[in-house]
Amino acid sequence: MKKQNPIIGIVFWSLVSFLTLFPIYWLFVISVKPVVQLFSTPELILTDPYWGNYAKVWGDRLLRSYMLNSVIISTGNAVLCTILGFFACYALSRFKMSGKESIFFWTITNRMAPPAVFLLPLFLLMTQVYAVGEWNLLDTRIGMILVYCTFNLPFAIWTLRPTLDGIPKELDEAAYVDGASSWKVITEVVFPLCRPGLAVTLILTWVFAWNEYLLAATLTNFNARTLTTGLSEYVTTTGTEWGVMATISVFTLIPALIVFGLVQKHIVAGLTFGAVKG
């Protein structure tokens, strides 16, 4: 490969990074401005930050409970989807079952549904059908964990399938010959080998669940409301509280950032739906 002038590279990457980072930077800038300054001439460089919005958001007990809900729902959902997806992929990759490829494709069709119109059936099902006496699934964390499976479980299955297909069947067979039970083979032989794939799936499903908005906005009122819905509550008819909104956005972004940073390195292989054999 030809030697390139390093200056060009630096300029190129600085430009790309600037364009990538600017909206995020701007979000932060808006979050540290008092309302009156928002409408004056925009300043590119931050001077004299105002932390009032942060105090306001952090001091809001409601928002803190939303944040807790978000953590519980996305973690519960990501763990559930990754484990169930792993089991499903093990079945799909190891057994000769009739119609399994159709099942595989069918799972992803659950992710394709236009969300708006499915809100009402889900609402009705959760209030009337999935209910025991007074108790029903609406506005519960467990309900949201299950609802999020409709888009995260197919995703988990599609990202884990290549990982499982990549593990030689001879390994399972050898373990069976040694007298291990099916459960032991799955949990103690295959599961540890899938760890990188599982980690990527766990994180991505977590981020998707964390970021979901439409379903959470409709299927929760109070008890299971998430942080993203808190955001929209500041867009009101009397005017939008831009600063507070930006602050909540920053609060929503930080956990996702931390979680994502943990698996940055492994993520490349996990995003290709098996189109790449690497």
Place this chain on the structure above:
Amino acid sequence: MQSKRLGWILLAPTLVILFFFGVLPFFYVVFVSFHSWNPFAVNPEMVFNGADNFRQIVFDPAFLHSIGVTVMFVFFAVVSELILGYILAQAFMRDFPGKAIFRTIHTLPLIMAPIIVGSVWKLMTTPSIGIIPHYLDEWFGITMNIGTSAPAAFATIVLMDVWHWTPLVTLTLIAALVSLPPDPFEQAQIDGAGKRQIFWHITLPMIAPAVVATVFIRLMDALRTVDEVWMLTGGGPGSATRFVGVHIFKEVFPKTNYGYGSTISVIVLYLTIVSCWLLYVTMLAPRTKRD
């Protein structure tokens, strides 16, 4: 060979959950799509009207328009993302100081919630407070108002999508480029092939599955996008950015045409599944052949 029963047991929880939260609501939507229904009206009764909704949809200019803008949006966004993503992926194939940091920076937009992306772009482009219209006006004398100008709104949405999703394309293409064997390239260079020839005849065919996979994911998600667009333009001005996802949303919530909204959903879901299935069967499945 292990018993098939175990296979079904392992698959069962997935099938059960997807049945109760995916299939049942879907059947309900199909059922409603044959009715005229406004559940929020004074008289929320479902009236069976046969295939009327389906007949109406074929001649519905608003729906056809939304399909049109969606196709345009998907085309412009995905093509720009592929080109930009490829350039960036190639650039990441070289070694340079600070590569890891730049890659992390470049991946950041991916983890942002669509609704936040929508609000950030709204903050940047809303005429009274946005920085982009402000400087466009101050430096170039261009007036940009996404609230009134259809091309500006459409372009902003495409730009937002490119900003949000190019990193995904870059990552997918990096994965593909990394796994390419070096031999064909060395051979081609020995045979005196030019850069362009190498790209068209070797690189592109070899990364085609990854490109198709990316298009598959983006197509699937772009067809159901609501959050970002709703936040940024609400489908406007007029119907310039009224993509199918937004169109259904508007039909169901502000207009409360639940029956008709369901019909549109069924049709859109059908179109999505068919196009994704075709992509999958013709391009993806044969290359990842499983025995």
